[in-house]
Each structure stands twice: as structure tokens, then as C-alpha cells.
Amino acid sequence: MKVLKLKYVGQTSIPIEAENITPDRVAGKQISEIEKLPVYEGNKQRNVSDFFEISGDVAEEVGEQVIVLEGDTTLVKYIGSSMSSGKIIVEGNAGMHLGSRMTGGEIQVKGSVDDWAGAEMSGGYIRINKNAGNRLGSAYRGSPEGMTGGIIVVDGNIGQECGAFLRRGMIVIRGTVAPFAGVHMNGGQIFAFGHVSKRIGASAKGNGGFIACLGGVEQMLPTYIYDSTYKPVFMRVYLQQLSENLGVKEAANFMDAQFERFSGDLACGGNNEIFVASC
Amino acid sequence: MSFNFNGVEIEDTFAEGFSMWSSRIIVTAINRKWANIAAQNMTGFATSVIACDCEAGIEREIPLESTPDHRPGTAIMVFGFSKGKLSSSMLNRIGQCVLTCPTTAIFNGIPKTDSDEMLDIGKSLRFFGDGYQVKMRMNDGLGERVRFWRIPVMQGEFLTEELYGAKKAVAGGNFLIMGEEERYTLEAAERAVEAIHSVPMIITPFPGGLCRSGSKVGSKYAFLKASTNTPFCPTIKNTFKGSNIPEKVNSVVEIVLNGLDESSVRRAMGLGIKAAAGAGGVKKITAVNFGGKLGKFKIGLKESLEVP
Numbered sequence: 001m002k003v004l005k006l007k008y009v010g011q012t013s014i015p016i017e018a019e020n021i022t023p024d025r026v027a028g029k030q031i032s033e034i035e036k037l038p039v040y041e042g043n044k045q046r047n048v049s050d051f052f053e054i055s056g057d058v059a060e061e062v063g064e065q066v067i068v069l070e071g072d073t074t075l076v077k078y079i080g081s082s083m084s085s086g087k088i089i090v091e092g093n094a095g096m097h098l099g100s101r102m103t104g105g106e107i108q109v110k111g112s113v114d115d116w117a118g119a120e121m122s123g124g125y126i127r128i129n130k131n132a133g134n135r136l137g138s139a140y141r142g143s144p145e146g147m148t149g150g151i152i153v154v155d156g157n158i159g160q161e162c163g164a165f166l167r168r169g170m171i172v173i174r175g176t177v178a179p180f181a182g183v184h185m186n187g188g189q190i191f192a193f194g195h196v197s198k199r200i201g202a203s204a205k206g207n208g209g210f211i212a213c214l215g216g217v218e219q220m221l222p223t224y225i226y227d228s229t230y231k232p233v234f235m236r237v238y239l240q241q242l243s244e245n246l247g248v249k250e251a252a253n254f255m256d257a258q259f260e261r262f263s264g265d266l267a268c269g270g271n272n273e274i275f276v277a278s279c
Numbered sequence: 280m281s282f283n284f285n286g287v288e289i290e291d292t293f294a295e296g297f298s299m300w301s302s303r304i305i306v307t308a309i310n311r312k313w314a315n316i317a318a319q320n321m322t323g324f325a326t327s328v329i330a331c332d333c334e335a336g337i338e339r340e341i342p343l344e345s346t347p348d349h350r351p352g353t354a355i356m357v358f359g360f361s362k363g364k365l366s367s368s369m370l371n372r373i374g375q376c377v378l379t380c381p382t383t384a385i386f387n388g389i390p391k392t393d394s395d396e397m398l399d400i401g402k403s404l405r406f407f408g409d410g411y412q413v414k415m416r417m418n419d420g421l422g423e424r425v426r427f428w429r430i431p432v433m434q435g436e437f438l439t440e441e442l443y444g445a446k447k448a449v450a451g452g453n454f455l456i457m458g459e460e461e462r463y464t465l466e467a468a469e470r471a472v473e474a475i476h477s478v479p480m481i482i483t484p485f486p487g488g489l490c491r492s493g494s495k496v497g498s499k500y501a502f503l504k505a506s507t508n509t510p511f512c513p514t515i516k517n518t519f520k521g522s523n524i525p526e527k528v529n530s531v532v533e534i535v536l537n538g539l540d541e542s543s544v545r546r547a548m549g550l551g552i553k554a555a556a557g558a559g560g561v562k563k564i565t566a567v568n569f570g571g572k573l574g575k576f577k578i579g580l581k582e583s584l585e586v587p
Contacts, residue, residue, distance in 0.1 A: 125420045151420035169419045208414040233307075233384045233438045234415055234429050236348040245421060255349060273413070 001066050001087070002059035004034075008071030010051035014042040015095055019078040021048070023065035023086025023105060029058060051076075062086050063105075069094075074114075080107045083124070096133070099126045102150070115159065116140075121169070122149040134159035134178070137171045147171070147188060153246055163190050166209065172248060182211045185272060191242065193250055201264065206271035212238075214254055214277045224264035224274060231258055235275065281563075282581065287556040288525075289580050290565035294453045294548065297574025299334070299358040300365045301448035301539060302398060303388030303480070305341060306377055307350040315340070317383045318353035320376035325357070325368075326485045327535075329494060329505045333368035334358040334450060334537055336482030338388075347386050348438075354388050356482045358450050358537050365445060366398045373404060378430070378437050389444030389539075391423065396446075401428050401439040414441075449576050450537040452544040454566045455493070455511060456555050461530040463560025465489075468532040474554035478547040480539035490533040493567070508533075508567070528562050541576050542586075549583035 004026060010016065017040040020026075026034050035049035048054070059065040065086040069079065077095040080088045085105045090098075093111035100119040108127045115133035118126050119140055132154045138161055139146035146165035157175035164180070166188035176194040182201045187209040194215045201211055202221060212235065235254075242251035259275040280291040306321070308314040318337050325335035334357070341352035357372070359365030377383050391397060405412040408430040415427040415438075426441040456471065458464035472488035475481055483489075493508025500506075509519050511531050516524035524531070534551055538544040552564055566580055 123420060149419050149424075168416065208416070230435045232429075232436055233348055233350075233382075234427065234436065236350070237417065237427075237438070240347070240349050241417065241421075271413075 001064055002057035003066045003068055004054065004056040004058055005068045005070060006048070006052040006054055008051060008069065008073050008076065009053050012041055012051075012075070015075045015077050016041055016046075016051055017077050018048070018051075019081045021067060021069070021076070021079050021088070022081065022083035023059075023062045023067060023088070024083055026067065027059050027062040027065040027086065031055075031058065034058070059086075074111075077114075080105070083107075093130075099124070102126075104150075112156065118147060118150070118152045118171075120145070121147050121152075124150045126150070126152045128152070128154045128156070131156035131175065132158045132162075134161055135164060136162040137166060137169070138162065138164035139184075145186075151246070153248065157194065163188065166190070167207075172242060172246065174248060174250070176215075182209070182272070185209050185211075189238070191238070191248075191251075193248070201272050201274050203268050204265050204270050204272035205268060206263075206273070210273035210275060212259070212275045212277075214250075214257075217274075217276055220262060220274070220276075221265060221267075223267040224262040225266065227261045227263060229258050229260045229278060231256065232261075232275070235259060284552070284564075284584060285556045287561050288563040289552070289556075289584070290563065291579075291581055292566050293568055293577040293579040294451065294566040295568035295571065295574045296449045296451040296541065296544060296576030296578050298576075299328075299360055299448055299450040299537070300362050300396075300445050301356055301358045301537070302365055302369060302400075302443050302445045303338065303354060303356045303539075304369070304373070304443060305346060305352045305354050305386040305388045307346045307348050307352040307384050307386070308380070309350060309382035311340070311351040313380065313382050314351045314353045317377045317380035318355050320380065321372045322355055322357075322484075323376070325372075326490070327494065328358075328360060332359075332371075333365065334482075334484045335368075335372070336484040336537075338480065338482050339476065348384055350384075352386075356388075356480070356537070356539075358448060358482075358484075362396055362398065362445060366400065369398070369400050369443070370403050373400065373439070374407065378404065378407060378432065381434055384438035385440065387440045387443045389446060391442070391444060394444030394446050396444075397442040398445050399441065400443045401426075401441040404428065404439050405430060405441075407437075446539060448537065448539050449541050449544045451574055451576070452536040452538065452548050452578055453533055454548060454552055454555075454564055454580060455531055455533050456561055457525065457528040457531050457563040457565070458560050459527050459529060459562060460560065463558070464530040464532045467555040467558035467561045468534060470558050471534055471551035471555040474550040475534070475536055475547040477550060478538070478543055480543050481536055481547045482538075483534060483536050485533075485535055488534055488536075490535055491531075493531070493533045496569070523565075525563055533567070541578070544576075545578050545583045546586045548578060548580070549586045552580060552584060
């Protein structure tokens with residue numbers, strides 16, 4: 001793996017749109033070419049070198065490229081957007097749309113991210129070590145499908161409407177979850193280990209999708225009906241994967257847990273499932 | 280022609296293996312007892328395709344830390360003459376013996392990368408859910424996606440993978456243990472079966488791994504397509520013309536083994552013969568073949584003993 005370092009040195013208070021910061025766009029290029037890649041400061045086109053000091057090595061193959069972002073990148077948007085392979089490590093925070101529409105590869109953010117992280121992603125893995133904003137892994141306004149594949153794991157708390165229009169893939173939240181998680185979801189899985197706020201699964205259709213609440217739920221919608229309390233074997237398969245492959249160690253504590261099964265949202269004729277751990 | 284191995288006469292002949300399709304499933308349950316009950320039921324009446332729909336057996340017990348749901352598991356291998364026969368046998372047997380067995384779940388035991396075909400067993404099993412089955416996907420973002428089906432049952436839920444790997448495999452590995460007394464052949468055969476099962480991906484489909492009747496193609500009765508292996512029946516050794524029973528041999532036991540590939544069957548046969556020869560009281564070991572007319576795999580006893 002070749003590591004390319006981009007140190008943020010910008011002084012602007014205007015968000016930067018940096019869709020070119022992906023392994024796909026930098027692999028196989030000279031550093032001088034990377035410096036000239038366009039980014040946007042508001043509505044003005046600039047170069048990468050206007051905001052970043054670049055050092056390190058460039059890989060020939062996309063899959064061999066690691067990009068490390070250093071400095072305060074809180075205002076840098078679209079990091080890793082549409083990436084297909086390779087890896088990005090953000091040492092601090094990241095702006096909106098991180099990993100949006102990505103199809104593969106891995107992004108690790110050691111700080112927090114703003115809204116729309118992983119929006120409409122179809123593959124790959126995003127790991128956020130602190131908090132995430134609203135509309136994590138969701139659909140953009142007007143789109144019929146949100147995330148259609150891949151995994152997002154947030155070690156902290158998240159904002160509203162996480163997994164909106166989720167179609168496939170998995171979102172794991174180890175902290176608290178704001179209202180409307182899984183709104184309109186039609187497949188996929190959401191695991192919440194912290195406390196989940198109101199209106200989860202509103203207008204969810206189902207299609208094999210479910211939300212697992214392992215840290216309690218503030219309120220269930222009246223359009224979800226309670227079916228049974230049992231120990232689902234399939235949950236063990238997921239929890240084992242979370243614990244062993246994704247480092248969500250607390251998942252192992254729920255291997256033998258009882259779950260209450262709710263199905264809905266009856267308001268839209270859905271058969272989505274919500275499992276609430278009752279241990 | 281024969282040679283001596285640890286004081287036991289080994290006939291320099293071969294077992295005639297033939298090609299079959301095989302699949303492997305892992306049955307898990309709440310504890311070892313129920314995993315084994317399901318496995319025993321599913322592999323019942325599956326000793327030989329002479330009269331059974333398939334050949335099946337328990338391959339090994341799997342510790343809970345190595346199964347996908349971290350519950351005790353038992354691996355089963357099923358052999359059929361075609362993909363279609365294998366598929367229908369598995370579907371029927373899983374549907375009647377595993378789906379019905381409390382707390383069980385099943386998983387594919389041959390990864391796609393090692394398989395020649397993927398059989399859509401779970402895809403068919405799902406219809407038992409009568410419309411309430413739920414699909415489930417794993418490995419998004421981590422590797423190749425795997426689909427499961429959750430089928431509601433009275434006791435809770437039955438979980439099955441959608442696809443099961445199948446591979447062209449080898450059946451018909453065998454050898455015969457001849458001894459002066461029944462107790463010697465039984466002890467030797469039990470030791471042989473234990474040694475055989477140390478090789479992965481091998482089953483011994485007969486009761487306890489042993490076949491005491493043997494079998495030969497056809498009989499004097501037109502309605503019977505197979506009969507006991509009379510040339511190897513000691514009680515008629517001086518009555519049956521052309522008996523293959525040596526002097527002082529009064530008991531013969533056959534061990535039949537199927538495996539995922541020829542080298543595994545050869546290695547398992549070698550280990551089995553070595554274990555049997557070391558048991559004491561064994562006079563001779565030979566194998567059954569049809570002169571190469573039945574199957575394409577000739578697994579020589581001598582060659583099998585040379586496998587480390």
C-alpha cells in the first residue's frame with residue numbers, strides 16, 4: 001500500500017468541495033498533477049494545492065492507494081465521494097457527504113462527520129470513530145433508494161433520518177440515535193447499541209429490512225405491531241460478525257438475548273421488522 | 280498377488296470409486312444433543328444408492344466457536360448421482376428432518392470458491408414459510424454477499440442459507456477386513472472408521488461406518504438388482520463355488536467411504552487399513568471392484584498405504 005498525505009493548510013471559512021480526494025482520482029498520477037486537481041471553495045474553482053500540502057507516495061493501482069488527511073478538515077466536503085477502492089484515513093473531522101455514492105474501498109474517520117455521510121453508497125466500508133450528522137447512509141432528496149450496499153459503523157452518536165430509504169447494506173451505531181432512523185427503509189439492516197429516539201422505521205416497507213435496537217427505544221410507532229419475544233438465530237450470525245469482524249465488541253453480549261419482534265409500518269402496508277433487545 | 284503389512288496379508292488390488300455429486304451442510308442447534316439428533320435423522324436410510332435416494336453421513340462435529348452462529352454444529356455430507364437427485368434428496372431430507380427438529384439452523388459447508396455448482400436448496404425451502412419467509416443478506420461491504428432465508432416455525436424461526444455448494448466427488452472407496460473371529464473384525468473395523476474420520480470431507484455412510492453384508496450386482500432372482508456379496512460370506516465358503524474366503528477366516532466386514540476428492544478417499548483408506556492391520560486378529564484385507572467397469576477411480580490398497 002502506498003500512503004499519500006494531504007495536510008490541510010487552508011484558511012477559508014467557506015466549505016470546500018473536494019470530490020477529487022479519492023484513491024480513484026489520485027492513483028497513477030504525479031504529485032504535481034494531484035496538486036492541480038480542482039476543488040471548489042464556494043462557487044470558485046481552486047486547486048488541491050491551494051488547501052493541502054501533499055507528500056508521500058502515489059500507487060499505480062487504485063486498490064493500493066491510501067490517502068491520509070491531516071489537519072482540520074471539518075469543512076471539507078465530499079471526501080471519498082464515489083470512490084471504488086483503496087482507503088482514506090481522516091485524522092480529524094470531515095465535512096458533509098463523506099463517502100457519498102461510494103462503491104467500494106474503505107474510509108476511516110478518527111473524528112466526527114457532518115450530514116449525508118455514506119449517502120447512496122452501494123459498497124465499501126465507512127468507519128466513523130466519533131459522531132455522525134443527519135441523513136447518514138440515506139437517499140438524497142427525491143431519490144427512491146438510499147444506501148444499496150456496504151457497511152457504515154459509527155462509534156458515537158448520530159443525527160436524524162439515518163438510513164432513510166435504505167435498500168441494502170448495514171448501518172451500525174454504537175451511540176444514541178436521533179428520530180426517524182430507517183424512515184422509508186425498504187431493506188438493509190440498522191443496528192443501534194445506544195438509545196434510539198422516536199419514530200424509528202416510519203413508513204418502512206420491509207423487504208427483508210430490520211432495525212435492531214439493543215440499547216432501548218424511546219417510543220414505538222403505533223403502526224408497528226408486537227408479535228413475539230424470542231431468541232432469533234439469525235441475530236446471532238449478525239452479532240457474531242459485528243463482534244469479530246467489525247470490532248463492535250459489545251455485540252457479543254447480546255448473543256443469547258431475547259428480542260421483542262415488531263412488524264410494520266402498517267401505515268404503508270410494510271413488513272419491516274424492529275427487534276428490541278429485552279435483556 | 281498380495282503383500283504383507285504389519286503381519287497382515289493385503290491383497291494387491293483396488294477399490295473402484297465412481298463419480299457422484301456431493302454437498303455438505305452444517306447443522307447447528309441449541310446444544311450438541313439437538314445438532315446430532317437432526318444430523319442423525321437427516322442421514323438416516325442413506326447408506327447406499329442401491330435402494331436409498333442418496334448416500335449421506337455425518338462428516339464431523341464442529342465446535343461452537345467455528346460455526347456461523349456460534350452454536351454446536353454437525354457437518355453432514357450428502358452424495359447423489361446427479362445434481363438434480365442430490366438437490367431433491369437434500370430438499371426432502373432437510374425439509375422433513377432438520378426444519379422439523381427443534382432449534383436447528385443450517386449453513387453451507389462448501390464455499391462457493393471450492394464448489395462446481397451452487398444448489399438453490401434454501402431458495403426452495405423458503406416456500407415452507409408460506410409467504411411469511413424473510414430474506415436476509417450478510418457480508419455487504421465485507422466480502423461476497425450471502426443470502427439467507429428465515430422461515431417462521433411454531434417453535435420460533437428456521438434459518439437456512441439460500442445456496443449450497445456442490446462438487447463432483449468420489450464414492451465407492453472400500454476395503455474388506457477378514458478375521459478369524461467376529462470380535463477381531465469388529466474391533467479392527469471400529470478402529471479403521473475412527474482413523475478414516477480424521478480425514479476431512481469423508482463420510483462412511485453405513486451403520487457405524489460398517490457394512491457386514493457387502494453387496495454384489497444382481498442376484499439369481501430377477502426382481503432383485505443386488506444381493507449380498509456371497510463370494511465373501513464365510514458361512515458358505517465351502518458351499519459357494521468360487522468363494523474368496525481364505526482358510527481360518529470366519530468373519531468379514533466391509534468399510535465403504537465417500538469423499539470430496541480422490542486424494543482424500545485414498546488417504547482415508549490408507550489410514551483405515553493401517554488402523555485395522557494394527558488391531559490384531561486380522562488375517563487379510565482386500566477390496567471390492569468390478570474390473571474397472573463401474574467407476575473411473577482405481578484406488579489401490581498399496582498406493583493408499585503409501586500416502587503419509
